[in-house]
Amino acid sequence: MxxxxxxxxxxxxxxxxxxxxxxxxxxxxxxxxxxxxxxxxxxxxxxxxxxxxxxxxxxxxxxxxxxxxxxxxxxxxxxxxxxxxxxxxxxxxxxxxxxxxxxxxxxxxxxxxxxxxxxxxFIEPVILSMQSDPVEGLKIIDGLDLKNQKVDISVDNLVTQVYNQTKASELKLELSEIYGDEYEVYIIKAAGVPGEEKKIKVPVYELDRLGWIDYLTSIYIPKVQTEDKRVYDFNDLLKIMETLRGEDGCPWDIKQTNESLKKYVIEEAYELVEAIEEDDIDGIVEELGDVLLQVVFHSQIGREEGYFNIWDVIRGISEKMVNRHPHVFGDGVAETDSEVKRVWDDIKASEKEQESHQERLRSVPKVLPALIRSEKVQKRASKCGFDWDDRGGAVEKLREEVEELIQEIDSNGENIDGELGDILFSVVNLSRFLDVDPERALYKSVDKFIDRFSKVEDEVLKSGRKMEDMGLDELDEIWEEVKSGE
Structure with missing residues (x-):
């Protein structure tokens, strides 16, 4: 050969x-x-x-x-x-x-x-130039493959093949997201070549501002020092949680269990939703952190008890996302949003070994808010054809349920709550046909009521009176004035 x-x-x-x-x-x-x-x-x-x-x-x-x-x-x-x-x-x-x-x-x-x-x-002369010991941690990254290779802030990083200003710009954008613009790195050219070697220290934002970057250029990124911590990564968060739960940690954190933390998971999720609703970017960042903390907190408890750890959680969700997107990670085909949802639901049912439609309905979590649970159950029922042909059927069903509630009230019946629940269920059904999120719609109505109520109270106070001293007719008249003014 x-x-x-x-x-x-x-x-x-x-x-x-x-x-x-x-x-x-x-x-x-x-x-x-x-x-x-x-x-x-x-x-x-x-x-x-x-x-x-x-x-x-x-x-x-x-x-x-x-x-x-x-x-x-x-x-x-x-x-x-x-x-x-x-x-x-x-x-x-x-x-x-x-x-x-x-x-x-x-x-x-x-x-x-x-x-x-x-x-x-080129690694040896760079190490000599930096006078650093790679035993303390050194990650080598190909500058031509920044999409697949990520820096590690806990060790030194050496980025190779940063051969022109374009590549330096790409690296600058990548590093600024992680370290920030002011973090200082080293640009090293022709390491170990007598008379040609250059080494300068610059902040990240200046990475692409040098005219002498060429094919012999590498970027050396020192690790983030623990005594001057301004940049954190996922491993830092895990370590913080482990410390809080450790022998000399926080008494409150130590006594928590998966059971005791349930309410905080819900609270943090709702606070995140509120930040999103208010388009509060800083709030979104903070609340996402709080949600992530709950994931890490529960995982640390699972690790201590020997049932699972954070890597089990990450592996599980990663496998799920790959498995449920065969049109992206495999040879499946799903070209529209509705096709993607159908594929997702079918794979999910297969994973959970749900062979019947009733099993799919019963698997909708009972702890969900009633409006959300209603919508999910109805959507799953519709997938087997158990649905109105159009919104007309949903409208007639709502009318029917309203009449049944009125009859139950007039007769002092014992099933008023059941009939009222049927109306709410029918409203959710109609919302589905109108492509309206019932939770969102009710949320907006509650806010609208609060705003109008506030304006009514302001008008009453301007007149020198109190709402408690006024009759409903007077208050309703002011309400209608506020409403027409909108």
Whole structure:
């Protein structure tokens, strides 16, 4: 089988070139460089080592994936032609080198044989420049894959391949969301290359304001120090909760149980809804935090009792979202909102082993507010065809229920609450046909009543009287005036 000798050229300094790399470069083989834009290439020129580069491929392709796959295919073709060839890459062949990753895949497919010749990576000179010990925590991130690789604020982060201002801008936006604009990071260029190395400390917002950023540039992000904590992540929240529940923690937090916290889950959810209703952005942020705290709090209790932990919760919801969206994560098809809902409901019923329609109805939680529960039950019943053809049927049913309530009241019957409940149920049904959220509609009516009542009281107080001293007819007259003024 033909062979490709992959040679690491090191971070850039000629002294960092390994003996193995130098030995293989002197072999009389065809030699190819992924890029000629690397300081060590001056050594090849001085030693009169002939080579060809793939720099031209970068200009001919729009996507990096296409560039890398094109290089790999050509390398395999050249090895078929010449037997054994050299392929040189910057740094270490197995660190941040996509073409080598693709070549290793080709080797598994038995398309080519590889020999890896080590080279010093860019990581070592960066560590030397920063005088940091990676044992204390260092995460390496590919600057070309920021969507899939995330920084970790609890350790130092080294972002590679920030080769121009556009990439620096993308990184700036990513980091500003996590660390804030003022957090200071290091820009390091040509680490370990004598006479060319640069290192400066800048706030995140200045990341893309330097004209000398190039293909030898990396960004070093120091970890957030615990003694000066201004940025937190999810692990910090878990640690805080664990401390509060610990031996020297808060007495109130320690005595809580999943049962005792139930009311707080509901309260926090409603406070979040209120913040959303009022379009209070700061409030939304705060209340989302309170809701998240409830998730972490319950999970910490579950962990202590040995039943579950936060990772079980995260795994469960992640698996659920993937499983219930086969049109996104699989080969399913759902092109409209209604199709998505149908797929969701069918998968949900299958997961819960609900074979009959009545099981689906009974599974609607009883603790939900009655209007919301009514709407959910009606929607599930409608899915098997148990529904009016149009809103006309719902209107007639409402009239019928109103008449039955009046008859029950006139006869002093014992089922007034049942008939009143039927009316409310019918109102929810009509709301569904009118595409109106009954909970929201009643919410608005309550607010409207409070506003009008307040205006009535203001008018009464202006007259020097009190509402308690006035008759209903007088108050109703003022009410109608307020209403007409609106």
């Amino acid at each position: 033909n062979k490709i000798v992959v040679i690491g050229l090191g971070p850039g300094a000629e002294d960092a070139l390994t003996l193995g790399a130098a030995k293989n470069l002197r072999e009389k083989r065809k030699t190819y460089l992924r890029t000629e834009k690397h300081p060590t290439v001056s050594y090849l020129k001085r030693e009169e080592i002939e080579y060809e580069t793939y720099d031209k491929v970068y200009d001919s392709k729009e996507e990096f994936e296409d560039v890398y796959s094109s290089i790999v295919e050509d390398l395999i073709e050249q090895s078929d032609k010449y037997g054994t060839i050299n392929y040189c890459v910057p740094g270490h062949p197995l660190i941040a080198e996509k073409t080598v990753e693709l070549l290793l895949g080709a080797e598994k497919e038995e398309r080519v044989e590889l020999e890896i010749v080590e080279g010093l990576s």
